[in-house]
Amino acid sequence: xxxxxxxxxxxxxxxxxxxxxxxxxxxxxxxxxxxxxxxxxxxxxxxxxxxxxxxxxxxxxxxxxxxxxxxxxxxxxxxxxxxxxxxxxxxxxxxxxxxxxxxxxxxxxxxxxxxxxxxxxxxxxxxxxxxxxxxxxxxxxxxxxxxxxxxxxxxxxxxxxxxxxxxxxxxxxxxxxxxxxxxxxxxxxxxxxxxxxxxxxxxxxxxxxxxxxxxxxxxxxxxxxxxxxxxxxxxxxxxxx
Amino acid sequence: xxxxxxxxxxxxxxxxxxxxxxxxxxxxxxxxxxxxxxxxxxxxxxxxxxxxxxxxxxxxxxxxxxxxxxxxxxxxxxxxxxxxxxxxxxxxxxxxxxxxxxxxxxxxxxxxxxxxxxxxxxxxxxxxxxxxxxxxxxxxxxxxxxxxxxxxxxxxxxxxxxxxxxxxxxxxxxxxxxxxxxxxxxxxxxxxxxxxxxxxxxxxxxxxxxxxxxxxxxxxxxxxxxxxxxxxxxxxxxxxxxxxxxxxxxxxxxxxxxxxxxxxxxxxxxxxxxxxxxxxxxxxxxxxxxxxxxxxxxxxxxxxxxxxxxxxxxxxxxxxxxxxx
Numbered sequence: 001x002x003x004x005x006x007x008x009x010x011x012x013x014x015x016x017x018x019x020x021x022x023x024x025x026x027x028x029x030x031x032x033x034x035x036x037x038x039x040x041x042x043x044x045x046x047x048x049x050x051x052x053x054x055x056x057x058x059x060x061x062x063x064x065x066x067x068x069x070x071x072x073x074x075x076x077x078x079x080x081x082x083x084x085x086x087x088x089x090x091x092x093x094x095x096x097x098x099x100x101x102x103x104x105x106x107x108x109x110x111x112x113x114x115x116x117x118x119x120x121x122x123x124x125x126x127x128x129x130x131x132x133x134x135x136x137x138x139x140x141x142x143x144x145x146x147x148x149x150x151x152x153x154x155x156x157x158x159x160x161x162x163x164x165x166x167x168x169x170x171x172x173x174x175x176x177x178x179x180x181x182x183x184x185x186x187x188x189x190x191x192x193x194x195x196x197x198x199x200x201x202x203x204x205x206x207x208x209x210x211x212x213x214x215x216x217x218x219x220x221x222x223x224x225x226x227x228x229x230x231x232x233x234x235x236x237x238x239x240x241x
Numbered sequence: 242x243x244x245x246x247x248x249x250x251x252x253x254x255x256x257x258x259x260x261x262x263x264x265x266x267x268x269x270x271x272x273x274x275x276x277x278x279x280x281x282x283x284x285x286x287x288x289x290x291x292x293x294x295x296x297x298x299x300x301x302x303x304x305x306x307x308x309x310x311x312x313x314x315x316x317x318x319x320x321x322x323x324x325x326x327x328x329x330x331x332x333x334x335x336x337x338x339x340x341x342x343x344x345x346x347x348x349x350x351x352x353x354x355x356x357x358x359x360x361x362x363x364x365x366x367x368x369x370x371x372x373x374x375x376x377x378x379x380x381x382x383x384x385x386x387x388x389x390x391x392x393x394x395x396x397x398x399x400x401x402x403x404x405x406x407x408x409x410x411x412x413x414x415x416x417x418x419x420x421x422x423x424x425x426x427x428x429x430x431x432x433x434x435x436x437x438x439x440x441x442x443x444x445x446x447x448x449x450x451x452x453x454x455x456x457x458x459x460x461x462x463x464x465x466x467x468x469x470x471x472x473x474x475x476x477x478x479x480x481x482x483x484x485x486x487x488x489x490x491x492x493x494x495x496x497x498x499x500x501x502x503x504x505x506x507x508x509x510x511x512x513x514x515x516x517x518x519x520x521x522x523x524x525x526x527x528x529x530x531x532x533x534x535x536x537x538x539x540x541x542x543x544x545x546x547x548x549x550x551x552x553x554x555x556x557x558x559x560x561x562x563x564x565x566x
Contacts, residue, residue, distance in 0.1 A: 031374050031434035034360050120285065120362035211285075212360025212438055214374070221365035222372045 034212035035100045041216065043080040048072055049093035050085055051107030055237035056205070059087065067233055068106040068207065071125075075223045093208075094118040100210050104220070111204035120211050124204035125224035126231075128184040130157050131200060132166070133193030135178055140196050149180045157182055160201045186231055190238035245324050247316040248510060250404070251541045257403045262310060264396055265409065268416075269303040271389040272296060279386055282378050285362040287354050288429030288444035289379055291347045292422060295452050296386060298336075298343055299419075302412035305332030309408075313508065326544065329508040330466045333408040337459035344453030351445035361433050361441040376434045380427050387423035390416040405474065405509045405542055407462060415455045422448040469505035472542075487515065487536055487546065494535075496520055496528050498553065507544060515548040525550055 032038070050069070052059045058066040064085050076083045086093070086102065093105045098118040105119065115121045132149055134140055141147050145165035151157060151174075158168045161182055174181050174191075181193060184203070188195045207224070209217050250258060279293045309329040317324035366375045397413030425444045432440020465473075474481045484502045491500035498520050504513035515536060519525055529548045536546040 031363065031376060032436040034433075034436050034438045120364065123364065123367075209362075210360075211362050212433070214363050214376075214434060217362065218365045218372070218374050221367075225367055225372050 031214040031218065033215045035210065036103070036213065036216075038215045038219070041079060041081060041103065044082075046072075046076055046079075046081045046083045046104065047102045048083050048085055049096060049102045049105040049107075050087050051090040051093055051105070052087070053108035054241065055234055056108030057106055058237075067230065067237060068108065070233070071224065071227055072104065072106060074227070075220065078223065079219070097208055097210050103210070103213075103216065105208040109206050109208055111206050115206065115208050119208035120213075120217060121206035121208055122217065122221055122224060124206055125227065126205045126234075128186065128203040128205060129199055130160075130182060130202065131185050131188065131195050131198050132161075132180050132182045133185075133188035133191075133195045134180050136192060136194055138178075138194075140194055141180070144198060147180055149182045150174055150177055151182045157201045164198065164200065186234040187238055190235040242319060242322065244319065244322045245317040245545060247314075248324065248326060248544050254404055254541055257400060258310075258406075261397075261400045261404060261406060261409060262307065264393065264400055265303045265306055268393045268397065268412075269300065269307070271393060272300050272303065275386045275389070276300065278382050282366070282375065282382050284364060284375050284379065286379065286426075286430055286433065286441050287351055287359075287361060288426040288441045288448065289383075291351065291445040291448045291452075292383065292386070292426040294343060294347060295419075295422060295448060298340055298452065299390075299412075299415070301336045301339060302333075302408060302415075305329075305336055306406070306408055306412075308332065309508075323507075326507040326510060327466075329406070329408055330463055333411075333459065334463040334467065336408070337456055337463050340452055340456030341460055342456070344449055344451075344456050347449035348446060348453060351442050351449050355439060355442040355446065358438065359442065360438045363430065363433055374434065376430050379430045383423050383427050383430070387420040390419040394419065402474075407466070407509065411459050411462060418451070418455075422451050466506050466508070472504050472506045472511045483511065483540065483543075484513075487539065490536065490539060491515060491517055491532060491548075494528075494532060496524075497532075502546070504546070509542070510544040511540075511542050512544045513546050515546050516551045517548055518551050518553050522550075 056068045149166045150171040151168050153170045161168045309332045312328040313325040363376045394413045394416030401409035425447045429441045429444025472481045487502045488500045499518040502515045504511045533548040
């Protein structure tokens with residue numbers, strides 16, 4: 001028993017030493033990245049992958065625009081870094097990210113298993129709430145049971161709408177319709193619809209970072225959390241289009 | 242049909258057992274709180290995941306014990322004439338199997354992560370409006386997860402030894418060693434923060450190894466008990482030499498020429514047979530009954546020792562002819 005006790009205290013001391021050593025190694029910059037040091041990013045270059053998805057990421061003749069592009073520009077400015085933009089499909093970009101060729105991927109990504117298989121998503125910095133809106137001159141229905149609701153032709157909310165009892169009606173052009181429309185609340189506001197209280201679905205918006213770049217993640221997350229007025233900016237971008 | 246009487250602990254031992262039951266309720270409550278809190282800060286760390294699963298598995302022994310204690314108080318009946326004492330062992334075997342299987346699975350999972358050179362992400366968390374590194378929260382929670390088991394583990398081993406509850410004793414021993422797995426997870430998380438991607442998976446593998454070791458140790462105990470191994474006292478590796486003591490008791494009786502005893506464990510208590518060669522057959526039935534009663538009262542752990550008479554020439558039974566025909 002004596003020897004066992006002294007063994008345990010020996011293990012304990014080694015553990016404590018290890019923890020202290022880890023702290024000493026890390027100094028005050030904690031955590032650090034596994035692949036690319038933060039010192040290289042600050043005042044250096046950031047490689048950002050973009051996949052077009054308005055109004056989050058918009059391809060214009062003057063270069064990239066959109067909410068996420070603005071957010072990344074502000075971050076780069078804070079870090080004194082220049083940004084190299086790389087346009088590609090979401091799949092290609094995530095694959096490149098998983099091989100540490102990129103520092104960040106944006107494209108209106110939402111929290112799902114495709115993203116987290118190859119990358120680490122940030123915590124959701126914005127939540128798009130899908131609701132049903134009606135033109136300003138009509139009154140909101142009290143319930144959705146049997147109500148015909150226009151939705152984009154390509155969408156992921158048809159099932160959720162049916163569950164509420166509504167009849168989804170895929171429509172090519174949702175602008176200036178004289179009927180109920182289901183879309184994110186910022187879109188409905190931007191197109192001057194009256195927005196109901198229903199929450200048909202939500203999209204958790206994230207950006208993708210390489211796995212294990214924990215200091216970079218902390219920096220991005222802090223920036224995202226402090227970025228103001230996202231909803232207004234989205235409405236503004238949508239109205240401009 | 243001869244049905245056994247229900248086993249009753251001596252009053253002072255019953256008090257010890259009641260204390261142990263209360264302790265196990267506390268144990269269960271603390272364990273649940275640890276599982277709940279750890280679950281909220283898991284993140285992407287393999288070491289955290291393994292530590293969390295280990296804590297989840299550690300819920301089984303107290304639950305199994307608390308269930309078994311209730312169950313084994315049922316009196317023996319026509320269907321189960323030997324009673325329900327072994328309910329504890331069934332629970333113990335289940336726990337041990339779960340521990341071994343889960344330990345091996347987690348070990349494989351962690352080694353796979355190491356082989357794939359997976360870089361664990363430990364992100365950020367926003368608490369009270371401040372965005373901080375999740376690793377700090379994990380370390381805090383891990384420190385909490387280490388303290389109650391160490392304290393309860395110490396109390397458990399002491400209390401379990403008093404009432405010879407092997408399952409709780411084994412659980413207490415595991416709890417006492419739990420701080421090492423907690424420390425391993427802390428080193429893993431801090432290692433990742435310092436930029437060592439392998440720290441997490443290595444820590445996870447170490448914890449998984451510990452879970453497997455605990456599982457196999459318990460499996461050996463449970464199987465030994467089910468195979469009617471000779472009684473071992475809870476806290477000791479070597480067998481209890483109670484058979485010799487009982488033989489001496491029998492030989493001290495004036496009518497006994499020779500005696501041999503074998504015992505087995507039935508959960509926390511012992512049962513067995515005594516083979517006695519009398520000097521003469523006078524009053525034999527009465528002598529046998531008195532001898533049996535004497536042995537049953539010799540130690541609180543003895544449930545039932547059946548005493549039978551054997552002719553002189555056949556006294557030392559070999560393993561072959563020892564089976565009663």
